[in-house]
Amino acid sequence: MDLKLGHYNKDGIEVVDVEGEIDVYTAPRLRELLIDLVNKNNYQLVVNMEKVEFLDSTGLGVLVGGLKRVRAHDGSLDLVCTQERILKIFRITGLTKVFGIHETVDKAIAAKKSEK
């Protein structure tokens, strides 16, 4: 399955919906979207990965790149993910300690608001 991307603003936080496979072929599209959002002054991002079917290290690299970009503006990038097969790659790379990972978009937004 190809990659489908969408985004919307909720309570001042930009939510990125990702569906499909994030790999060496499709990851550049996600990278471009994250860069575009940051260039448009969106520094509080939530990436919803509940419909992601596959994620490899290229995809991790894009997410880490996005995190670095928003952090440069004192922002944050949190993830929504409950799928064990996706969470596993975050665990084995230690990135569970780098990203905030939440069960739902609403919980991710609530966590971001409580940080402010």
Next chain:
Amino acid sequence: MATVEVTFTPLPAHVRTARLVATAVARRSGVDESLLDEVRLAVGEACSRAVEAHRRHCPAEPVRIEMTDQDQRFVVTVSDHAPTVPARPAAHAPPGDGTAHDAPGHEAPAYEAAAYEAIGYDGGSALPPGFGLAVISGLAEDVRVLSTSSGVSVRMSWPSAASPS
């Protein structure tokens, strides 16, 4: 003789095809369903690494995958022909003879250094070189990386149906 052998031009679009083929052959070889996600991801990582190496050094040369059954294990070898591309799994993989053992549910501390390094890494990618191989080492039960002057081979294996374990 390999059960299945695939060669493909080093284009990112073909990595997904390689993953699908490897997963299908693994299933056919009797690899447990619970391991198929690991096979898919590990083979994808190895192919992505090889594609990137070929695109930099020899874009006309194909990437090669061999899948076979050996001693009750499903063995996948991904080979590139990119010269002098440094393989750096040792920086993040467990020490020893190149064999890494997965520990289900365990957060491998060795990889955390790579993750934190990634945050401060200023290279062309957001993650340091060798990160994909570190991921493979965390996924596959058995991994061996052979780096020679003519290229890098990543050999991974998983137990197949006939395995006594």
